[in-house]
Amino acid sequence: MIRKYFQAQNSITIISIRFCSAAIQSKPKLSYYHRIEGEPFKYNTIGELLQNAAEKYGEKVSLVTYSEKKRISFAETFEKADCLASSLMNIGLKRGDRVAIWSPNYEFWYISMMAIARAGLVCVTLNPAYTINELNYCLEKVGIKAVIAPEVFRTQKYFDMLTQSLKKEASSKILLEHIIIYGNQKLPGAFNFDDLIKSSSENDKRKINELQASISPDSGAMIQFTSGTTGKPKATLLSHFGMVNNSYFIGLRNGFHKKDYKLCIPLPLFHVGGCIISLLGSLHHGRTLVFPAPHFDGEAMLRSIVDENCNFFAGTPTFCVDLLAKQKLLNLPLPEIEMACLGGADLSPQIVKDLTEVLKVKRITSVYGMTETSSAVFQTLPEDNNQSVEEYVGVVGNNVEAKVIDKKGNLVPFGQPGELCIRSKVNMIKYWNEPEKTKETLGEDGWLKTGDQFILNENGYGKICGRLKDMIIRGGENIFPKEIEDFLNTHGNILESQVIGVPDKRMGEEVCALFRLKDQTKLLTQEDIKNFCQGTLAHFKIPRYTIIVSEFPKTPSGKIQKSRFGKFFKNQLDNLK
Secondary structure (H helix, E strand, O other), rough: OOOOHHHHHHHHHHHHHHHHHHHHHHOOOOOOEEOOOOEEEOOOOHHHHHHHHHHHOOOEEEEEEEEOOOEHHHHHHHHHHHHHHHHHHHOOOOOOOOOEEEEEOOOOHHHHHHHHHHOOEEEEEOOOOOOHHHHHHHHHHEEEEEEEEEOOOOOOOOOHHHHHHHHHOOOOOOOEEEEEOOOOOOOOOOEHHHHHHEEEEEEHHHHHHHHHHHHOOEEEEEEEEEEOOOOEEEEEEHHHHHHHHHHEEEEEHHHOOOOEEEEEOOOOOOHHHHHHHHHHHHHHHEEEEEEEOOOOOHHHHHHHHEEEEOEEEEOOOOHHHHHHHHHHHHHHOEEEEEEEEEEEOOOOOOHHHHHOOOOOOOEEEEEEEEEHHHHEEOOOOOOOOOOOOHHHEEEOOOOOEEEEOOOOOOEEEOOOEEEEEEOOOOOOOEOOOOOHHHHEOOOOOOOEEEEEEEEEOOEEEEEEEEEEEOOOEEEOOOEHHHHHHHHOOOOOOOOEEEEEEEEEEOEEEEEEEEEOOOOOOOOHHHHHHHHHEEEOOHHHHOOEEEEEEOOOOOOOOOEEHHHHHHHHOOHHHOOOO
């Protein structure tokens, strides 16, 4: 009896153990992925990166500005950067001061960014399309001491707007002290860019070289403005460390260390894609950059690829749509293009097909990231085929942790949607002078909430399935509706406005404004809205479409439900297609 009892007990025990094991095995694996591969992080500043590139690559061409017909070597870039860096300090700028570059893509943009880093200053990148109101907001927000800009570009009169900002009443918070203008003319109240470079002495440059040892890689290197849910742009402070390392590892995945790519870069330099992925990425591996034009120009890009024999280009899907249309028209004899690195919006199967057939691109790689993560934190791998970019934004970046959480902050199983969070040394330091917003986005545990609804797979590949916020992505530009709504609501005949993104084949999304009128007898056309916005909102924020409505769908508590707009305004929205 005793033996049978123990046999029974053992049998029960064994069954229990097997049951628990099965339960453990059936438990879904949760969406957390940490990719550790390759080399460790580099503890360098941007200034050290430039100096290393100059010493290693010397007279090799660093940059070609196709429209300006200029070429500059790595050694010349280093020389000019230190001349400008010393001159910036000679006019009274001190370590940590904020210096803005407000310009389209020119050679002086590249030199200025390097000089600001070598001087231990903080580079502030401003969208060249900003109006004076947007400029003044940025000047006050981070206390910009100096701005480097061209005198004019197209309809943008940079010098005139900067002069107006200097003349603002003493009660304003604007601290702008110096205007530095790139151009042939010498303008009153402004330094000439070339004159500053020429004014530097050998002793001045020696001081800049000695300064490098005291600049910490952990210190702030750049501020980029990114819109927030309040409608006002947030100033994102990025470190030397984050920018140097992210650009290095992205370059490795692109194969910059294996092949002597010549990079055609139409991306605006005030974005992380232009100044981090492209500009800094080229310095690590000694690759030549080609800027086709100050702004995106499909024909200039194609001709620069042909004339400079470029075998790599970076851009957005919107750029590709225009580039493909232009090539179909011109049919230029393009060289073999080894790779196209694309980000900023989803890639459609048609774009992938056309890139391989029309432009003969051999490999397409996609990236996903944001300003707050110093650019890309997901990227396709070298062995991935072109079709993978149609479904995934890539795999988690080197030395990056990713997780996907639900509304309560708990991990969701792999393959299920939730909010993507990133933890890495490449994350931003903070939002400038906004501790509460910093805490909302970047927790004390180091996890940064992206605000994107995302699916993470067990193999580390991910895809975006929506946005938790209302952000509109128009041709790679991030636009938040509240800023536009707040301005539209100042119109004398607009009672209430809501702004949404609507699908667009070329831009990915276009801005659409829906509004209720105070006086129904006085209709507002799209042209009326365009005229009202010009001069206050940057051109990419001005609504492409307008719809007059009688009411908005609301919750019982009175909150407007944008999630119901598609169904509520289906007929009006369908007419836009």
